[in-house]
Amino acid sequence: ARIEKGGYKHFMAKEIAEQPVVIADALKHYTTPEGGLRLPEGVDFKGVDRITMVACGTASYACHVAKYWFEQIAGLPAEIDIASEFRYREPPLSGQSWAVFVSQSGETADTLAALRYARDKVARIVSVVNVPTSSIARESDLSLPILAGVEVGVASTKAFTCQLTVLALMAVKAGLDRGRLTAEQAAAHLGSLRNLPGLMNHALGLSGVIAEVAEELAEAQDVLFLGRGAMYPLALEGALKLKEISYIHAEGYASGELKHGPIALIDARVPVIVLAPRDGLFDKTVSNMQEVMARHGKVLLISDAAGVEEAGAGVWKTLVLPEVEAAFAPILYAVPAQLLAYHTAIAKGTDVDQPRNLAKSVTVE
């Protein structure tokens, strides 16, 4: 069937807006009506000594977020790599490990080649894909569809958050299998995941405010995104989204790295987008943010109400999101990051769904 924009101006806008629904679908698919996990049979982490996640582009940032989850929720060592490096590096792989390949299309040449490199070197080849009939899905021992539905916009949005959702469910399963989570703790995580669609609807309601911020962001030459913990890879993704469709130079940094280079760029013309839910690392991020403000950087603080109340004084702009379990905040905070990129591209008049020089699926090296 032909995919339509369904009243939206761009596929990207439609796909951003669809996220609460597709994430709810994925959660429904992979959990029981009673709220327990229902992942495919082979998703059993007993005896697995580590996982290596490999992907390109936005999917690689989903892996980067998931590394925090596998380590913190399941105590499972997790490595990440971009496929074009992994495939030629000849990385040693443990026979008790899993290699996990994440790809929206399931056809990215470097990711497929990385999968073929890992074959026979690991206990199991697992893929997390949006296209269940794709090469990567077919060549895996086990493939988990993310159920995002067809994604048309070149800049990935709903596939990213659905990848995160499936990886989060896998991390909870790993926590149970490895005895790191009690049934109650696992249920609490699953409950937080089930809250996400509602929270994302709230975040989508910020679109109008974000469009106003974007009018000013569109004037910038360079933009920095900062985050700590699992919000660091979201900073990388936020910067990628912005550069992909608005052509503004953007970089994501771990907040703690600011002083090791990027702070040299800060002046009154450089917007700095701080992704900082009020979690255990909030105070540290705030002190990094203050270093930016002391150098007249324009800070856009994206936090929850408590965070904005505590640290919002003197910043350029704030965006207030609902409270969310800290671990899964990257799924919720993806929404304003995507909307910022989208509205900035609109303000600049670029081709949102077909940005120059980019392809939806890169099937050549």
Ligand code: G6P
């Ligand atoms: C291209 C797309 C990106 C995507 C990346 C990986 O660069 O423009 O949106 O993240 O490929 O694609 P995959 O299909 O493997 O997730």
